[in-house]
Amino acid sequence: MTTIPTWHLTADLDRxxxxxxxxxxxxxxxxxxQLTVTDTLRRRGRHVYGDGEPEFGLLEHDGTxxxxxxxxxxxRLMSTRLTPAETEALAAELADRGTELPGFMAEQDTASAFAEAWRHRTGAVPDVNVRQRLYRLGELTIPRPVPPGRPRVATAKDREQLIRWHGEFVTEVGEHGAMIGSADWADARISYGGVTLWETAEGTPVSMAGVTAKVAGQIRVAPVYTPAELRGRGYAGAATAEVSRAARAAGADEVLLFTDLANPTSNALYQRIGYRPVADFTAYDFGPGTAGR
Structure with missing residues (x-):
């Protein structure tokens, strides 16, 4: 007899x-x-990403x-990779609870399967918001020529600059880059040296590259931003290479980053630096359905 997977939902982060x-x-x-977001919730509080109560779920088979x-x-709900049966069980569990679900993100196959299961159960119309590719750093290659200037880790004196640039980044890439407000993002990154600025010889910042805190041996580069009028000069590549080098020096086993598959420039840049594809992810938005109504 086939056992139907049973999801266990909780609001208890520690559990x-x-x-x-x-x-x-x-x-x-x-x-x-999942690792970086739950680590941020643990370190900075349950409402760092918004006023709503975070929700968690897990699936066990024979205690594992x-x-x-x-x-x-x-x-959106963000899930690890699921089998078809696990996907159907999750959609059924959430729909039966009347969950209002604005969207879903996971590896590509899981995301598309859940979007269809959710449409079938709720009538919600799935729409692709963004397709992303996860990359892992292989052999680091510094892009040449290196632009004039130098890297510098951002400090509290750079807070307003970071807030402004993060806001511009979010406006440019869309809401999928905005899990956290710009001020909270800046404060969190400053607290552990999580942003590197590339500045000119005169000390003017011209680009930034951020990194998540190290969790489970992995550090993810995010975000990378250069104001539009300063692009095409190698600043983003230099800043990304520097934070990648620093992550390796800090003992990271995995140095990662996501790119928007619709942006060929960034995908080509990161591959020149030494990043190699790992997996593709898709984020869906859901139009009005019947769950919770």
Whole structure:
């Protein structure tokens, strides 16, 4: 007899990490978002991503966790890779609870399967928001020529600059780059030296590259931003190479980053630096359906 997978939902972050932590750490590259977001919630509080209560879920087979998700309202649900049966079970569980779900993100096959299951159960219309590719750093190659200037780790004196640039970045890439407000983002990154500025010889910042805190041996580069009028001069590549080098020097086993597949420039740049594809992810938005109505 085939056992139908049963999802266990909780609002208790500590319990979720106690039960699912080993599973998430077992594939730190593929689970980078789950690892970094739950680490941020643990360090900076449950409402750093918004006023809603975070939600967590896990799936166990014979006492072993095989899948997990989180959601920080009003954001999308973000899941690890699921089998078809696990996907159907999750859609059924959430629909039966009357869950209002604005969207879903996971590896490409899982995301498309869930979007169809959710449409079938709720009538919600899935729409692709963004397709992203996860990259892992191989052999680091410094892009040449290196632009004039130097890298510098951002400090509290750079806070207003970071807030402004993060806001511009979010406006440019769309809401999928805005899980956290710009001020909270700047404060969090400053607290552990998580942004490097590339500045001119005169000390004027011209680009930035951020990194997540190290969790389970992985560090993810995000975001990388250069104001439009300063692009095409090599600043973003230099800043990205520097934070990648620093992440390796800090002992990261995995140095990762996501790119928007619709942006061929950034995909080509990161591959020149030494990043290699790992997996593709898709984020869906859901139009009005019947769940929760």
């Amino acid at each position: 979720f990490l106690r039960l699912a932590g080993d599973f998430l750490r077992s594939r730190p590259a593929h689970h980078t978002i 966790v095989t899948a997990a998700f989180f959601r920080t309202p009003p954001g």
